[in-house]
Amino acid sequence: MPNTILKSKRFLPLMITQFLGALNDNLFKNALLLMVTLKMASKAAVLSNIIAALFILPFFLFSATAGEIADKYDKSKIAKILKITELLLMLGACAVYEAHSLWGLVILLGCMGTQSAFFGPIKYALLPQHLHQDELALGNAYVEAGTYMAILLGLILGTILPIGAVLVLLVLFSLCGLISSIFIPKAPSVREDAPIHKNIFKATSNTLKVIYQNKTVFRSIIGATWFWMIGAFVVVQIYPLSGNVLNVSNTVITFFLVLFSVGVAIGSVFCGHLMKGFIHATYTPLSVFAMGVCFYLLYHYTNHYPTPDAPVALADFFKTPHSLSISLTIFIMAFFGGFYIVPLNTLMQKTASKAYLASVIGGNNILNALGMALISLVTILLLAIGFTISELFLAVALLSIVVFFQICKLLPNAFWRSLLRAVFELFFKVKVEGSQNVIKAGKNVLIIANHTSLLDGLLIAAFMPEDVSFAINTEWSKKWFMKLFSLFVDFEPLNPTNPMSMRTLINKVKSGQKVMIFPEGRITITGGLMKIYEGAGMIAYKTNARIVPLRINGAQFSKFSYLKNKLRTKWFPKIELTFLKPERLSAPENMSRREQRHFISLKLYDLMTTML
Template sequence: MTTTTTHLLGTRRFLPLFCTQLLNAFNDNLYKTAMVLFVVYQVYNNEETEGTFSAVASGLFILPFFLLSALAGQLADMRDKARIIRMVKACEIGLMLLGATGLVLAWRGIGTHSLAIPLLLLALFLTGVQSTFLGPIKYAILPQHLKRDEVLAGTGLVEAGTYIAILAGTILGGFLPIEIAAIGIIGTSLVGYMVSRQIPAAPPLGEVEKLDWHILRASVALVRNTMHNREIYYAILAISFFWTIGAVLFIQFPPLAKNVLMASKEVASLFLVVFSVGVAIGSVSINALLKGQVSARYAPQSVIAMGFFVIAFYVVCLFWEADQPTQLLGIMEFLGWPMASVLLLCLLGIAIAGGMFVVPLYAFLTTRARPDQAARVIAANNIVNSGAMVGGSVLAMGLSMAGVEITEQLLMTAGMCLVSAWLGRRLLVAEREAADALAATTG
């Protein structure tokens, strides 16, 4: 840990923001993991129904990004960012009370289908609303509070803290009894709000414009105004298609783990942990390869490698089905089953390759945008991303309802990686053209 990093963790202009983001990521993942795994493992006993529920849950969480990102981006650039964070964190207490009520009702078997599950899905939708408004601020507030030579260290700390929080929330969501998870999400939301009150003010940097409350018009204008830069344009398209693949994979995952791999919810939680670790490894690896340079030169190869690992995962699942366990496996039983290590390595490979593909693309958004418009560029990306992910959720839900087996849907995911590779190649061409144009201007 560098001197700059150590110094930042002791300052009020960074530590409260860092802790608020960490607690937010932890609570989101604790709730989502506990809710989805409980419903899939304890409520439903049908692969088609489980796949449909997983798709509906993913779609509801993503939908606010599509509807409200334009407003969130405007607010983040034109209002005090710290005040917005405090307001959103205060609302989180209420939505987590709602989610906790749904968890307890489902645990007690009270109105499971008529009341508990609708409450759980409503709270998940509101969690998506919360993340929509916090997302642009996370990227745009650091340059205001940190010195120029501190921004990279601060960004690295926030990303590292987020990964740790995701891992912790995912692990506890899979292992904690559901009633304890309900208490945990309420307590975490209260602590998160108290910490957020310590974040220093972050007023707008540019000219304060009038907010456009017309959701559709503002969204169209925001995306149109952002897409004139070809590097940002192709980065957003590539990120969006990547997360379409991610949405389909995450929808397939819980029912596949339960019905094909015969894995308990603790093992399913382990899978999510492996995936998060893999993305983190991929992020570090690509940064080392690029040596700090923002470039898409490894993007096509990375996503093709991801498709290869998806196919390998599919093949392992076929072998697994040929010698399928007769009951759900705990962690030790799973690790002792033939092919378990190969399965985990395939999953790790998918995540590492995915992290290597997508992380540099986000850097294009923050380095090619003007500082006073950074939040709106991120918001435009969120709009396109969420639209693509909702499309992926609808596609996965349709395939499940049509009776296409979860295992066979993996092949479609692998095929989609080829489209992502083509988009990554287009971004690389745009990057080189921009570099040539800059060289011609300065030379």
């Protein structure tokens, strides 16, 4: 699937277009900041902040209107218009530079910010319109990775190239972006009657109301805003950390920024692959917890740091205390940042109304910009009352832990499931196939599996693509370790010999929930299929549920099976989980109910025999 997406005409033109646009934005901005620093050194601090504000201000003002326009008209046509606008702006930048007008360049940067604000809702709204749902996570991952690599490349080129060469590249990249935008497939209007509010504040108000109406979308956007706040905070604080605490040269600052950008890019792509086409937020709490730990480590490494008297070059930096630890911490923090943001963007796109998706993304951009402004303001206030750079890292670490607990309230099983999944993938090299069959089965689903070892329940809990309720033998449900198991999944005690104990599970399936059951009722002691209790058959009969068979292979060779005297076992065998196509079992209508239940139980046995 990765190669298919990257080569697809549905995705590649958009990927190239957005990459070149982000590259131009950052190349122009960094080159202008450098010019201000060199030509107007006495006013550089003030002008740098004005430049940054001019670029971000349009996202506050125009994102809502941009979303309305993108919902109303064909997004591919708007993309072409915006790329033509970008090319004209870059040609204008060349003319203004020849006229030696620094303020003219500053104004043009503000116009570039406006053009970017209008393009933002388009690129993220185009993804779900052109990609299949199982491609959406990876598509977002590549876009996120491309954006951060563009930011990095723009930073490097903008600071090392002369302004004349930068202007030539700006025009060239704009032209290439226009050409690539021509190949973006058509994306027809999703809401032709969408009003375009002339009052930008009314448009913003309406957009925020739309966002708040969908709790999942709203929470995803708030979560994404935290990422952009963290990113803005780190990128800004790298400069005073490097100058005031570590006392290192500009090459080390560039090295830190490279680490951060590459870390986000790698984390994004890795997460996109790991999600395997499913849209879920399982890794979100783990990611924010890891970022919090990294901020604490930065505090630990930099607090009371022995600042050198003379600036330290990159070659000598790794001879200083904690240099490798600081570098690795910045990279890991960025990696988990990319790991954090991809599921949230994907979840927002999946759950938002298609008719309002571009407006929702515009609102997301507004809140992201607001978050970045807020973290900058809070940082200024904390520094004003005496906080050191190290203490700022500690404050953000504590805030991250608060965010972590808040996410855990919303996703109570996600943190533990993500840890469990990481352990299984690391030690057992677990391979999962056919997960889409669980999604395709829809509602009223009964998942059945062979029972090979003590690991089976944890394996299924870790890798099940959707939330399920487990049917657990009554005797097992009373054991002490089941309290730990409840951290991962919801379970219901079940006595397979007592039909009355199944009423709760039957009601769960009828209500549309997915239920997981081991028809054997116990772990195999023969290596083959054990006796099948009629409990699973009764649930299938009573609910007319679709049945998804799950084959567990490899766990029987682990030390956690009951086959130690029959097989050569080891601690960490490779394990495969295979979800087969859903089936619905039926019995002849001329049978009595009891005969029908027995008939379906026999069919279930045949199904599991065939599965194995």
